[in-house]
Amino acid sequence: MSNVKKFVFVNRKAPYGTIYALEALEVVLITAAFDQDVSLVFMDDGVYQLKRGQQTQAIENKNFSPVYRALEGYDVEKLYVEREALAARALTEDDLLVPVTVLSSAELGALIDSQDVVLSF
Template identity: 55%
Template sequence: MDGEGQTKKFMFVNRKVPYGTVYALESLEVVLISAAFDQDVSLAFVDDGVYQLKNGQSTDGIGMKNFSPTYKALGDYDINKLYVEKESLEERGLSLDDLMELTYEDEDDDWAEKTSIILVSREELAEVMDQQDVLISS
C-alpha cells in the first residue's frame, strides 16, 4: 500500500470518558487499522481518557456494546505502548490496580508476557508527545 517503507510516530490521544460519546470507540477503530501500516503507534490516556481503561466495565444496562475487551487485543496487533498519565489517574482517585490488565508478548524476549501500560508523569508525557510526527486526538 502507499506509504510503505516510511515509519512515523503516531500517537492517539484519548481524553474522553467512554460511552457518553462515540470518540473512544471510533478512535480505537483507527488504532486497529493503523496496525496494518507498520508505523510506530502509541496511545496516550490523559484526563478523562484514563476511564477508557477502567476494569470491570459492564454495559448490559445501557444497551451499548462493551468495547473495552478490544484494548486487550491491541498487544496482538503489536500495539504495546499505552501511556497512562499518572496525575490524571490520581486526580480521579484511581491507580493502576483499577485498570484492565493489558499485555503483549515480547518477541525479542522469548515471547515473555509484559505489560503494555506505561505509567508516565505529565511532564514525561509532554516530552513523548513532542517527539511524535502525527497526533490524532478525539
C-alpha cells in the same frame, strides 16, 4: 521502512458518553495494520477507557473495553497513562484492565513532542 511514522493517539474522553473513544480505537487498529509506530496516551477522562469491570448490558452499548486487551496482538504495546489523571480520579494502575506505563504530565508532554502525527480524540 522510510514510510513508517510515529503516530500517537491522545485519548482524553471517557467511553460511552460520546463515541470518540470507540472510533479512536478503530483508527488505532487500522494504523497498526499499516505497520506504523503506534503509541496510545490516556489522560484526563481518557483514563476511564481503561477502567476494569465495564458492564454495558443495561445501557445496550457494545462493551469495547476488551479490545484494549487485544491490542497486543496487533503489536500495539505502547500504552501510556498520565499519573496526575489517575490520581485526580482516585484510580491506580490496579484499576486498569491492561498493563500500561504510567508517566508524569511532563514526561507525557515530551513523549507527544517526539511524534510525527498526533491524533486526539
